[in-house]
Amino acid sequence: MATLDFSFYTWANISNYLLSGLYFSVALTIAATVGGIALGTIIALMRLSNIKPLEYIATWYVNVFRSVPLVMVILWFFLLVPSGFYDLFPGGSGQKYRAEICALITFVVFEAAFFSEIVRAGIQSLPRGQTNAGQALGMTYAQNMRYIILPQAIRNMLPVFLTQTIVLFQDTSLVYAIGAYDILKGFEIMGNTFGRRIETYLLAAVVYFIISFFLSMLVKKLNQKIRIVR
Template identity: 35%
Template structure:
């Protein structure tokens, strides 16, 4: 007689929640780790790419922090009483989400940045007259800064949608109760809506952070010395493409899987508190 799914789960056979994928992933990671430990070529590649890890983490941290701040502002503008602010926020979200991140990266780095520099020079013209500021050149803005700005803009649209959904998930009765207590619109948002919305938006924001770690590899097209760029340069000079890109993938997997497991743990903890 075939045991029921519940019976198999109780005996440990075919338990649907057992993370076999994680076991397979751990085995794959162990294989690469052993290759790094015993193969001098892999150790050399890891040593070279370690500097790129710092750049990748720095780009991700700065871009995600900026995207959180800008996305929150866009989400609040989308909830504004002003029709102009609401439409401007919706226009921003739809345009940014409709453009590929790579295209946006090129556009901000090579099209928008010269315009921003020209605008800044026009605004700062009175300061240059009295010697308080010099003329800014496009080359003065590093490619790293341009890459971070592009990722901030790209992900702020997604963050804005996540925050908007989190705000709308707060029960309307709580907002009405806060209004009955005499709280202003800003006080309701600050003390009632946002604290509850944060619990809803944290897991999807964590998923966006994981996605940003991967998309940070796109900054390599600007010559930023992240993991991908360092790997590309080394592989082109040594012709060790298999070893180099295996280590590149290994490093990204370590970061993204660790973050993904953290997000899953956070989701379980938030569900347990409800």
């Protein structure tokens, strides 16, 4: 039976192999969350607009992306998008960071389908009287959503948003499939360098657990505060 050895796990090696990967994983999570919520809100409003073409497009979008594994979408985008697309980025950065750009675009597009359902459910959870009150004041649909509906709905949706963000952070490990340098890739390189792959994958699991557990505790506390406000 092999003996586990973690002596290679020093701050110098963490700095050399893991920090840049952790930075990318966190940055991808934050950017995909912000972009996914923004795009998801638009899609949710399209589904609630009662304009049939917009409603149909939004429904199709959500159903397609919620029915396909994320790793397949990542691979499709990485393999099918022409390399000329990456030449649009200045200074040759597009080709240099092709995997990272692919990961960001894919995550925003994919997560928007899930965030849109959260937004739609949050809006529909509010009493119909809120919308009627805005209409009685002479507000347009856009004004009603901006000043009355969305501020209340977003407060109710925050815990669910953060829960989805935790799932998103865990899913960032899938960019490993296209060679992006995330934290899992950093662990793999460190394991190959020191010949300790078992130890590095165990450590990777611990890191993902600690971060996800910490964030889940924040969600729990936030949910308790929102209940008190209600």
